[in-house]
Amino acid sequence: MLRRHLLSLALGTVLAFGAGTARAQEFILVQSTTSTQNSGLFDHILPIFQEKTGIEVRVVAVGTGQAIKNAENGDGDVLFVHAKAAEEKFVAEGHGVSRADVMYNDFVIVGPADDPAGVAGMNDVVAALSKIAEAQAPFASRGDDSGTNKAELRLWKMAGIDVQAASGGWYRETGSGMGATLNTGTGMNAYILTDRATWIAFGNKGDYRIAVEGDAKMFNQYGIILVNPEKHGHVKAEAGQAFIDWVLSDQGQAAIADFKVDGQQLFFPNAGG
Amino acid sequence: MAEAFGLILRWDRELSVIVMLSLQVTLSAVALACLIGLPLGALVGAFRFPGRGVITVLLNALMGLPPVVVGLFVYLMLSAAGPLGVLGLLYTPTAMIIAQTILVTPIIAALTKQVVEDLHGEYAEQFASFGVTARTRVAALLWDARYSLLTVALAGFGRAVAEVGAVLIVGGNINHVTRVMTTTIALETSKGNLQLALALGVLLLGLAVVVNAGVMALRVSAVRAAYA
Numbered sequence: 001m002l003r004r005h006l007l008s009l010a011l012g013t014v015l016a017f018g019a020g021t022a023r024a025q026e027f028i029l030v031q032s033t034t035s036t037q038n039s040g041l042f043d044h045i046l047p048i049f050q051e052k053t054g055i056e057v058r059v060v061a062v063g064t065g066q067a068i069k070n071a072e073n074g075d076g077d078v079l080f081v082h083a084k085a086a087e088e089k090f091v092a093e094g095h096g097v098s099r100a101d102v103m104y105n106d107f108v109i110v111g112p113a114d115d116p117a118g119v120a121g122m123n124d125v126v127a128a129l130s131k132i133a134e135a136q137a138p139f140a141s142r143g144d145d146s147g148t149n150k151a152e153l154r155l156w157k158m159a160g161i162d163v164q165a166a167s168g169g170w171y172r173e174t175g176s177g178m179g180a181t182l183n184t185g186t187g188m189n190a191y192i193l194t195d196r197a198t199w200i201a202f203g204n205k206g207d208y209r210i211a212v213e214g215d216a217k218m219f220n221q222y223g224i225i226l227v228n229p230e231k232h233g234h235v236k237a238e239a240g241q242a243f244i245d246w247v248l249s250d251q252g253q254a255a256i257a258d259f260k261v262d263g264q265q266l267f268f269p270n271a272g273g
Numbered sequence: 274m275a276e277a278f279g280l281i282l283r284w285d286r287e288l289s290v291i292v293m294l295s296l297q298v299t300l301s302a303v304a305l306a307c308l309i310g311l312p313l314g315a316l317v318g319a320f321r322f323p324g325r326g327v328i329t330v331l332l333n334a335l336m337g338l339p340p341v342v343v344g345l346f347v348y349l350m351l352s353a354a355g356p357l358g359v360l361g362l363l364y365t366p367t368a369m370i371i372a373q374t375i376l377v378t379p380i381i382a383a384l385t386k387q388v389v390e391d392l393h394g395e396y397a398e399q400f401a402s403f404g405v406t407a408r409t410r411v412a413a414l415l416w417d418a419r420y421s422l423l424t425v426a427l428a429g430f431g432r433a434v435a436e437v438g439a440v441l442i443v444g445g446n447i448n449h450v451t452r453v454m455t456t457t458i459a460l461e462t463s464k465g466n467l468q469l470a471l472a473l474g475v476l477l478l479g480l481a482v483v484v485n486a487g488v489m490a491l492r493v494s495a496v497r498a499a500y501a
Binding site: 029034038043058059060061070072073074075176177178179180182183201202203204205232234 | 352353354355358361363364445446447448450460462463464465466467
Protein backbone atom coordinates (compact mmCIF):
# COMPACT_ATOMS: atom_id res chain seq x y z
CA MET A 1 0.00 0.00 0.00
CA LEU A 2 2.66 2.40 1.14
CA ARG A 3 4.84 1.27 -1.72
CA ARG A 4 2.09 1.76 -4.26
CA HIS A 5 1.63 5.29 -2.99
CA LEU A 6 5.32 5.99 -3.27
CA LEU A 7 5.41 4.52 -6.75
CA SER A 8 2.56 6.66 -8.03
CA LEU A 9 4.02 9.74 -6.37
CA ALA A 10 7.40 9.15 -7.96
CA LEU A 11 6.07 8.31 -11.40
CA GLY A 12 3.60 11.18 -11.23
CA THR A 13 6.34 13.66 -10.48
CA VAL A 14 8.66 12.35 -13.16
CA LEU A 15 5.86 12.40 -15.72
CA ALA A 16 4.84 15.89 -14.66
CA PHE A 17 8.38 17.08 -15.31
CA GLY A 18 8.53 15.26 -18.62
CA ALA A 19 5.31 16.91 -19.75
CA GLY A 20 6.57 20.23 -18.44
CA THR A 21 9.65 20.06 -20.63
CA ALA A 22 7.66 19.11 -23.70
CA ARG A 23 5.25 22.00 -23.20
CA ALA A 24 7.93 24.59 -22.48
CA GLN A 25 8.47 27.33 -25.01
CA GLU A 26 11.59 27.55 -27.07
CA PHE A 27 14.70 28.11 -25.01
CA ILE A 28 18.44 28.24 -25.45
CA LEU A 29 21.17 27.39 -23.01
CA VAL A 30 23.98 29.87 -22.47
CA GLN A 31 27.19 28.84 -20.74
CA SER A 32 28.43 31.97 -19.05
CA THR A 33 30.44 33.27 -16.14
CA THR A 34 29.74 34.12 -12.54
CA SER A 35 30.64 37.81 -13.04
CA THR A 36 27.78 38.43 -15.47
CA GLN A 37 25.35 36.45 -13.34
CA ASN A 38 26.32 37.74 -9.88
CA SER A 39 26.28 41.37 -10.97
CA GLY A 40 22.66 41.00 -12.13
CA LEU A 41 23.33 41.83 -15.80
CA PHE A 42 21.36 38.84 -17.10
CA ASP A 43 18.36 39.65 -14.92
CA HIS A 44 18.38 43.04 -16.62
CA ILE A 45 18.86 42.17 -20.29
CA LEU A 46 17.28 38.71 -20.73
CA PRO A 47 13.66 39.77 -20.09
CA ILE A 48 14.04 42.41 -22.83
CA PHE A 49 15.25 39.79 -25.30
CA GLN A 50 12.53 37.31 -24.32
CA GLU A 51 9.88 40.00 -24.68
CA LYS A 52 11.05 40.73 -28.20
CA THR A 53 11.60 37.21 -29.53
CA GLY A 54 9.74 34.85 -27.21
CA ILE A 55 12.95 32.87 -26.75
CA GLU A 56 13.78 31.98 -23.16
CA VAL A 57 17.46 32.13 -22.26
CA ARG A 58 18.68 29.71 -19.59
CA VAL A 59 22.02 30.66 -18.10
CA VAL A 60 24.48 28.29 -16.47
CA ALA A 61 26.95 30.52 -14.63
CA VAL A 62 30.29 28.90 -13.87
CA GLY A 63 33.93 29.91 -14.21
CA THR A 64 35.09 30.60 -17.77
CA GLY A 65 37.25 27.45 -17.77
CA GLN A 66 34.33 25.23 -16.84
CA ALA A 67 31.96 27.08 -19.18
CA ILE A 68 34.28 26.39 -22.12
CA LYS A 69 34.62 22.72 -21.12
CA ASN A 70 30.85 22.35 -20.88
CA ALA A 71 30.40 23.99 -24.28
CA GLU A 72 33.06 21.69 -25.76
CA ASN A 73 30.93 18.79 -24.57
CA GLY A 74 28.02 20.32 -26.45
CA ASP A 75 26.16 21.25 -23.25
CA GLY A 76 24.99 24.66 -24.37
CA ASP A 77 24.06 26.65 -27.46
CA VAL A 78 25.96 29.84 -26.79
CA LEU A 79 29.20 30.60 -24.92
CA PHE A 80 29.43 34.07 -23.31
CA VAL A 81 32.68 34.44 -21.39
CA HIS A 82 35.77 36.60 -20.88
CA ALA A 83 39.07 34.98 -21.80
CA LYS A 84 39.87 36.02 -25.34
CA ALA A 85 42.79 33.65 -25.94
CA ALA A 86 40.85 30.64 -24.70
CA GLU A 87 37.80 31.70 -26.73
CA GLU A 88 39.83 31.98 -29.91
CA LYS A 89 41.28 28.55 -29.25
CA PHE A 90 37.73 27.24 -28.76
CA VAL A 91 36.76 28.55 -32.20
CA ALA A 92 40.01 27.45 -33.85
CA GLU A 93 39.44 23.89 -32.65
CA GLY A 94 36.05 23.90 -34.34
CA HIS A 95 33.90 23.93 -31.19
CA GLY A 96 32.50 27.36 -31.97
CA VAL A 97 31.36 29.09 -35.16
CA SER A 98 32.93 32.52 -34.66
CA ARG A 99 33.70 34.95 -31.88
CA ALA A 100 32.47 38.52 -31.46
CA ASP A 101 33.35 41.22 -28.91
CA VAL A 102 30.34 42.19 -26.78
CA MET A 103 31.39 44.50 -23.99
CA TYR A 104 34.13 45.16 -21.49
CA ASN A 105 34.62 46.17 -17.95
CA ASP A 106 37.83 46.21 -15.99
CA PHE A 107 39.53 44.43 -13.17
CA VAL A 108 40.47 46.15 -9.94
CA ILE A 109 42.49 45.06 -6.94
CA VAL A 110 40.60 45.48 -3.71
CA GLY A 111 42.26 45.49 -0.33
CA PRO A 112 41.68 46.13 3.38
CA ALA A 113 41.56 49.70 4.68
CA ASP A 114 44.86 49.34 6.58
CA ASP A 115 46.60 48.53 3.27
CA PRO A 116 49.48 46.32 4.55
CA ALA A 117 51.42 46.46 1.25
CA GLY A 118 50.95 50.19 0.75
CA VAL A 119 49.46 49.92 -2.73
CA ALA A 120 46.34 52.04 -2.29
CA GLY A 121 45.92 54.64 -5.01
CA MET A 122 48.39 53.04 -7.41
CA ASN A 123 47.40 52.68 -11.05
CA ASP A 124 50.35 50.61 -12.25
CA VAL A 125 49.12 47.09 -11.60
CA VAL A 126 52.44 45.35 -12.24
CA ALA A 127 54.25 47.58 -9.76
CA ALA A 128 51.44 47.07 -7.25
CA LEU A 129 51.65 43.28 -7.51
CA SER A 130 55.42 43.46 -7.04
CA LYS A 131 54.89 45.44 -3.85
CA ILE A 132 52.34 42.94 -2.56
CA ALA A 133 54.76 40.09 -3.24
CA GLU A 134 57.62 41.96 -1.61
CA ALA A 135 55.57 42.67 1.51
CA GLN A 136 54.32 39.07 1.38
CA ALA A 137 50.89 40.48 2.10
CA PRO A 138 48.15 37.87 1.72
CA PHE A 139 46.65 37.68 -1.79
CA ALA A 140 43.54 35.60 -2.53
CA SER A 141 43.42 34.12 -6.02
CA ARG A 142 40.46 32.41 -7.71
CA GLY A 143 42.73 29.49 -8.62
CA ASP A 144 39.94 27.99 -10.75
CA ASP A 145 41.09 28.56 -14.34
CA SER A 146 38.39 31.19 -14.79
CA GLY A 147 38.77 34.25 -17.00
CA THR A 148 39.61 36.37 -13.98
CA ASN A 149 42.13 33.79 -12.82
CA LYS A 150 43.81 33.72 -16.24
CA ALA A 151 44.01 37.52 -16.30
CA GLU A 152 45.50 37.56 -12.81
CA LEU A 153 48.14 34.96 -13.66
CA ARG A 154 49.07 36.96 -16.77
CA LEU A 155 49.65 40.04 -14.59
CA TRP A 156 51.83 38.11 -12.12
CA LYS A 157 53.86 36.85 -15.05
CA MET A 158 54.37 40.43 -16.26
CA ALA A 159 55.61 41.28 -12.77
CA GLY A 160 58.02 38.34 -12.99
CA ILE A 161 56.71 36.72 -9.83
CA ASP A 162 56.36 32.97 -9.44
CA VAL A 163 53.20 32.75 -7.36
CA GLN A 164 53.22 28.95 -7.32
CA ALA A 165 56.30 29.13 -5.09
CA ALA A 166 54.27 31.16 -2.59
CA SER A 167 51.12 29.03 -2.89
CA GLY A 168 49.85 28.18 0.56
CA GLY A 169 51.95 30.98 2.02
CA TRP A 170 50.90 34.56 1.27
CA TYR A 171 49.44 33.50 -2.11
CA ARG A 172 46.19 31.64 -1.46
CA GLU A 173 44.12 29.93 -4.14
CA THR A 174 40.49 29.50 -3.09
CA GLY A 175 39.53 27.34 -6.07
CA SER A 176 36.08 28.94 -6.21
CA GLY A 177 33.98 31.62 -7.86
CA MET A 178 34.49 35.38 -7.65
CA GLY A 179 31.96 35.95 -4.88
CA ALA A 180 33.22 33.07 -2.78
CA THR A 181 36.79 34.31 -3.23
CA LEU A 182 35.75 37.81 -2.13
CA ASN A 183 34.11 36.33 0.97
CA THR A 184 37.21 34.26 1.76
CA GLY A 185 39.71 36.98 0.88
CA THR A 186 38.07 39.70 2.95
CA GLY A 187 37.98 37.21 5.81
CA MET A 188 41.77 36.83 5.79
CA ASN A 189 42.71 40.44 5.07
CA ALA A 190 43.99 39.55 1.61
CA TYR A 191 44.23 41.60 -1.57
CA ILE A 192 41.94 40.30 -4.29
CA LEU A 193 41.80 40.88 -8.04
CA THR A 194 38.14 41.10 -9.06
CA ASP A 195 36.13 42.39 -11.97
CA ARG A 196 34.61 45.74 -11.12
CA ALA A 197 31.03 44.60 -11.81
CA THR A 198 31.10 41.82 -9.22
CA TRP A 199 32.78 44.12 -6.73
CA ILE A 200 30.24 46.94 -7.05
CA ALA A 201 27.33 44.50 -6.72
CA PHE A 202 28.98 42.56 -3.88
CA GLY A 203 27.09 42.84 -0.60
CA ASN A 204 29.75 41.92 1.96
CA LYS A 205 32.47 44.53 1.43
CA GLY A 206 33.31 45.18 5.10
CA ASP A 207 36.11 47.77 5.32
CA TYR A 208 37.44 46.84 1.87
CA ARG A 209 37.97 49.38 -0.87
CA ILE A 210 39.45 49.53 -4.34
CA ALA A 211 43.25 49.84 -3.99
CA VAL A 212 44.46 49.59 -7.58
CA GLU A 213 42.53 50.60 -10.71
CA GLY A 214 42.80 52.34 -14.03
CA ASP A 215 45.61 50.34 -15.68
CA ALA A 216 44.93 49.43 -19.33
CA LYS A 217 46.38 45.99 -18.54
CA MET A 218 43.29 45.32 -16.43
CA PHE A 219 40.93 45.63 -19.36
CA ASN A 220 38.40 42.75 -19.31
CA GLN A 221 36.84 41.88 -22.67
CA TYR A 222 33.74 39.70 -23.00
CA GLY A 223 33.06 37.69 -26.12
CA ILE A 224 30.15 35.63 -27.44
CA ILE A 225 30.29 32.47 -29.55
CA LEU A 226 27.71 30.15 -31.10
CA VAL A 227 28.54 26.52 -30.31
CA ASN A 228 29.22 24.76 -33.61
CA PRO A 229 26.07 22.95 -34.79
CA GLU A 230 28.16 20.92 -37.24
CA LYS A 231 30.00 19.43 -34.29
CA HIS A 232 26.99 19.14 -32.01
CA GLY A 233 23.84 18.44 -34.02
CA HIS A 234 21.39 19.34 -31.25
CA VAL A 235 22.64 22.94 -30.93
CA LYS A 236 19.77 25.36 -31.49
CA ALA A 237 21.68 27.36 -34.07
CA GLU A 238 18.85 29.61 -35.18
CA ALA A 239 17.67 30.69 -31.72
CA GLY A 240 21.26 30.89 -30.48
CA GLN A 241 22.25 33.11 -33.40
CA ALA A 242 19.16 35.26 -32.78
CA PHE A 243 20.38 35.88 -29.25
CA ILE A 244 23.91 36.70 -30.41
CA ASP A 245 22.56 39.05 -33.11
CA TRP A 246 20.41 40.80 -30.52
CA VAL A 247 23.24 41.20 -27.99
CA LEU A 248 25.38 42.76 -30.73
CA SER A 249 22.53 44.95 -32.05
CA ASP A 250 21.97 48.56 -31.03
CA GLN A 251 19.11 47.52 -28.79
CA GLY A 252 21.14 44.80 -27.06
CA GLN A 253 24.15 47.07 -26.63
CA ALA A 254 21.94 49.82 -25.21
CA ALA A 255 20.41 47.35 -22.74
CA ILE A 256 23.91 46.46 -21.52
CA ALA A 257 24.87 50.12 -21.15
CA ASP A 258 21.63 50.82 -19.27
CA PHE A 259 22.40 48.30 -16.57
CA LYS A 260 23.48 50.15 -13.43
CA VAL A 261 24.06 49.24 -9.81
CA ASP A 262 24.11 52.09 -7.29
CA GLY A 263 24.07 54.48 -10.23
CA GLN A 264 27.27 53.04 -11.72
CA GLN A 265 27.45 51.50 -15.17
CA LEU A 266 29.04 48.04 -14.85
CA PHE A 267 29.61 46.95 -18.45
CA PHE A 268 30.60 49.00 -21.49
CA PRO A 269 29.29 47.69 -24.82
CA ASN A 270 31.87 47.58 -27.62
CA ALA A 271 30.47 45.24 -30.29
CA GLY A 272 31.99 45.76 -33.69
CA GLY A 273 34.72 47.85 -32.06
CA MET B 274 19.01 40.92 9.39
CA ALA B 275 15.39 41.95 9.96
CA GLU B 276 15.38 43.12 6.36
CA ALA B 277 16.48 39.72 5.10
CA PHE B 278 13.76 37.94 7.03
CA GLY B 279 11.35 40.60 5.78
CA LEU B 280 12.23 39.57 2.23
CA ILE B 281 11.33 36.01 3.08
CA LEU B 282 8.18 36.87 4.98
CA ARG B 283 6.91 38.81 1.98
CA TRP B 284 7.03 35.44 0.19
CA ASP B 285 6.90 36.39 -3.45
CA ARG B 286 6.34 34.17 -6.47
CA GLU B 287 10.09 33.76 -7.06
CA LEU B 288 10.59 32.27 -3.64
CA SER B 289 7.61 29.94 -3.86
CA VAL B 290 8.87 28.58 -7.21
CA ILE B 291 12.23 27.81 -5.58
CA VAL B 292 10.69 26.19 -2.50
CA MET B 293 8.25 24.09 -4.56
CA LEU B 294 11.02 22.88 -6.85
CA SER B 295 13.17 21.92 -3.85
CA LEU B 296 10.32 19.87 -2.45
CA GLN B 297 9.42 18.33 -5.80
CA VAL B 298 12.97 17.26 -6.59
CA THR B 299 13.80 15.96 -3.14
CA LEU B 300 10.49 14.18 -2.48
CA SER B 301 10.63 12.50 -5.90
CA ALA B 302 14.21 11.41 -5.29
CA VAL B 303 13.37 10.04 -1.85
CA ALA B 304 10.32 8.20 -3.24
CA LEU B 305 12.41 6.61 -6.00
CA ALA B 306 15.18 5.78 -3.54
CA CYS B 307 12.62 4.08 -1.27
CA LEU B 308 11.30 2.11 -4.21
CA ILE B 309 14.77 0.72 -4.85
CA GLY B 310 16.30 0.87 -1.37
CA LEU B 311 13.50 -0.67 0.74
CA PRO B 312 13.28 -4.00 -1.11
CA LEU B 313 17.04 -4.10 -1.62
CA GLY B 314 17.74 -3.46 2.06
CA ALA B 315 15.06 -5.97 3.10
CA LEU B 316 16.53 -8.69 0.87
CA VAL B 317 20.01 -8.18 2.25
CA GLY B 318 18.64 -7.97 5.81
CA ALA B 319 16.40 -11.03 5.69
CA PHE B 320 18.44 -13.57 3.75
CA ARG B 321 21.85 -15.12 3.97
CA PHE B 322 23.66 -15.60 0.69
CA PRO B 323 27.23 -15.51 -0.57
CA GLY B 324 28.51 -11.97 -1.03
CA ARG B 325 26.12 -10.58 1.58
CA GLY B 326 28.98 -9.21 3.66
CA VAL B 327 30.47 -7.45 0.66
CA ILE B 328 27.13 -5.88 -0.27
CA THR B 329 26.60 -4.72 3.30
CA VAL B 330 30.01 -3.07 3.44
CA LEU B 331 29.43 -1.51 0.04
CA LEU B 332 26.02 -0.10 0.99
CA ASN B 333 27.39 1.28 4.24
CA ALA B 334 30.34 2.87 2.46
CA LEU B 335 28.11 4.40 -0.23
CA MET B 336 26.19 6.22 2.51
CA GLY B 337 29.19 8.56 2.49
CA LEU B 338 29.05 9.30 -1.25
CA PRO B 339 30.16 12.91 -1.77
CA PRO B 340 27.37 14.83 -3.56
CA VAL B 341 29.90 16.55 -5.84
CA VAL B 342 31.14 13.18 -7.09
CA VAL B 343 27.58 12.01 -7.74
CA GLY B 344 26.91 15.27 -9.56
CA LEU B 345 30.01 14.86 -11.69
CA PHE B 346 29.14 11.25 -12.50
CA VAL B 347 25.57 12.15 -13.53
CA TYR B 348 26.89 15.13 -15.52
CA LEU B 349 29.27 12.88 -17.47
CA MET B 350 26.41 10.44 -18.15
CA LEU B 351 23.88 13.08 -19.23
CA SER B 352 26.23 15.50 -21.00
CA ALA B 353 25.68 15.79 -24.75
CA ALA B 354 29.08 14.12 -25.09
CA GLY B 355 28.08 11.36 -22.64
CA PRO B 356 26.34 8.02 -23.24
CA LEU B 357 22.87 9.32 -22.26
CA GLY B 358 23.27 12.73 -23.87
CA VAL B 359 20.57 12.06 -26.47
CA LEU B 360 17.93 12.14 -23.73
CA GLY B 361 18.56 15.86 -23.29
CA LEU B 362 18.11 15.64 -19.53
CA LEU B 363 21.09 17.72 -18.42
CA TYR B 364 20.11 20.99 -16.67
CA THR B 365 16.56 19.78 -15.99
CA PRO B 366 14.84 18.89 -12.70
CA THR B 367 14.85 15.26 -13.85
CA ALA B 368 18.65 15.26 -13.82
CA MET B 369 18.55 16.60 -10.27
CA ILE B 370 16.14 13.84 -9.23
CA ILE B 371 18.45 11.22 -10.74
CA ALA B 372 21.47 12.59 -8.88
CA GLN B 373 19.68 12.78 -5.55
CA THR B 374 18.22 9.29 -6.03
CA ILE B 375 21.74 7.91 -6.44
CA LEU B 376 22.81 9.82 -3.36
CA VAL B 377 19.94 8.66 -1.15
CA THR B 378 19.37 5.05 -2.24
CA PRO B 379 22.39 3.61 -0.35
CA ILE B 380 21.26 5.38 2.82
CA ILE B 381 17.73 3.94 2.56
CA ALA B 382 19.05 0.49 1.67
CA ALA B 383 21.70 0.32 4.38
CA LEU B 384 19.40 1.54 7.15
CA THR B 385 16.54 -0.69 5.95
CA LYS B 386 18.87 -3.65 5.99
CA GLN B 387 19.68 -2.98 9.65
CA VAL B 388 16.04 -2.49 10.69
CA VAL B 389 14.88 -5.61 8.81
CA GLU B 390 17.75 -7.72 10.07
CA ASP B 391 16.90 -6.93 13.70
CA LEU B 392 13.23 -7.67 13.12
CA HIS B 393 14.02 -10.86 11.22
CA GLY B 394 15.84 -12.17 14.29
CA GLU B 395 12.49 -12.17 16.11
CA TYR B 396 10.47 -13.57 13.21
CA ALA B 397 12.83 -16.20 11.81
CA GLU B 398 11.41 -19.15 13.73
CA GLN B 399 7.81 -18.34 12.84
CA PHE B 400 8.69 -17.88 9.19
CA ALA B 401 10.42 -21.24 9.22
CA SER B 402 7.57 -23.07 10.98
CA PHE B 403 4.92 -21.66 8.63
CA GLY B 404 7.05 -22.24 5.57
CA VAL B 405 6.56 -18.64 4.40
CA THR B 406 7.72 -17.79 0.88
CA ALA B 407 10.56 -15.35 0.37
CA ARG B 408 8.28 -12.75 -1.17
CA THR B 409 5.80 -12.80 1.71
CA ARG B 410 8.66 -12.73 4.15
CA VAL B 411 10.08 -9.51 2.71
CA ALA B 412 6.63 -7.94 2.50
CA ALA B 413 5.77 -8.88 6.10
CA LEU B 414 9.09 -7.58 7.43
CA LEU B 415 8.78 -4.27 5.55
CA TRP B 416 5.18 -3.84 6.68
CA ASP B 417 5.86 -4.59 10.32
CA ALA B 418 8.89 -2.29 10.32
CA ARG B 419 7.00 0.51 8.55
CA TYR B 420 7.25 3.03 11.37
CA SER B 421 11.00 2.58 11.72
CA LEU B 422 11.26 2.77 7.95
CA LEU B 423 9.53 6.14 7.98
CA THR B 424 12.49 7.42 9.98
CA VAL B 425 14.77 5.81 7.41
CA ALA B 426 12.99 7.72 4.65
CA LEU B 427 13.33 10.92 6.68
CA ALA B 428 17.08 10.36 6.98
CA GLY B 429 17.17 10.14 3.19
CA PHE B 430 15.06 13.27 2.89
CA GLY B 431 17.42 15.16 5.19
CA ARG B 432 20.41 14.20 3.12
CA ALA B 433 18.78 15.11 -0.19
CA VAL B 434 17.17 18.39 0.81
CA ALA B 435 20.42 19.68 2.31
CA GLU B 436 22.86 18.83 -0.46
CA VAL B 437 24.07 21.42 -2.95
CA GLY B 438 27.02 19.83 -4.74
CA ALA B 439 25.11 17.41 -6.96
CA VAL B 440 22.16 19.58 -7.97
CA LEU B 441 24.46 22.52 -8.72
CA ILE B 442 26.42 20.52 -11.31
CA VAL B 443 23.58 18.65 -13.02
CA GLY B 444 20.94 21.38 -12.62
CA GLY B 445 23.13 24.38 -13.38
CA ASN B 446 21.23 26.63 -10.93
CA ILE B 447 19.20 28.10 -13.81
CA ASN B 448 16.77 30.77 -12.65
CA HIS B 449 13.13 29.56 -12.70
CA VAL B 450 14.19 26.17 -14.08
CA THR B 451 16.59 24.36 -11.78
CA ARG B 452 17.18 26.80 -8.93
CA VAL B 453 16.43 25.22 -5.55
CA MET B 454 16.86 26.33 -1.94
CA THR B 455 20.43 25.16 -1.49
CA THR B 456 21.74 26.52 -4.79
CA THR B 457 20.04 29.85 -4.04
CA ILE B 458 21.79 29.95 -0.68
CA ALA B 459 25.13 29.25 -2.39
CA LEU B 460 24.42 31.95 -4.99
CA GLU B 461 23.39 34.59 -2.45
CA THR B 462 26.47 33.77 -0.35
CA SER B 463 28.69 34.28 -3.39
CA LYS B 464 26.98 37.61 -4.03
CA GLY B 465 27.91 38.59 -0.50
CA ASN B 466 24.27 38.76 0.60
CA LEU B 467 25.07 36.79 3.72
CA GLN B 468 21.99 37.76 5.70
CA LEU B 469 19.60 36.80 2.93
CA ALA B 470 21.50 33.52 2.52
CA LEU B 471 21.20 32.82 6.23
CA ALA B 472 17.51 33.69 6.24
CA LEU B 473 16.98 31.25 3.36
CA GLY B 474 18.86 28.66 5.39
CA VAL B 475 16.47 29.17 8.28
CA LEU B 476 13.58 28.78 5.84
CA LEU B 477 15.07 25.51 4.56
CA LEU B 478 15.34 24.29 8.13
CA GLY B 479 11.70 25.26 8.68
CA LEU B 480 10.74 23.25 5.61
CA ALA B 481 12.51 20.20 7.02
CA VAL B 482 10.68 20.68 10.32
CA VAL B 483 7.33 20.83 8.51
CA VAL B 484 8.03 17.66 6.55
CA ASN B 485 9.22 15.81 9.64
CA ALA B 486 6.24 17.00 11.69
CA GLY B 487 3.91 15.91 8.88
CA VAL B 488 5.36 12.42 8.84
CA MET B 489 5.22 12.24 12.62
CA ALA B 490 1.53 13.25 12.59
CA LEU B 491 0.83 10.62 9.94
CA ARG B 492 2.51 8.02 12.08
CA VAL B 493 0.66 8.97 15.26
CA SER B 494 -2.73 8.93 13.55
CA ALA B 495 -1.91 5.60 11.86
CA VAL B 496 -1.00 4.04 15.21
CA ARG B 497 -4.23 5.38 16.76
CA ALA B 498 -6.27 4.00 13.88
CA ALA B 499 -4.61 0.63 14.29
CA TYR B 500 -5.62 0.36 17.97
CA ALA B 501 -9.01 2.04 17.68
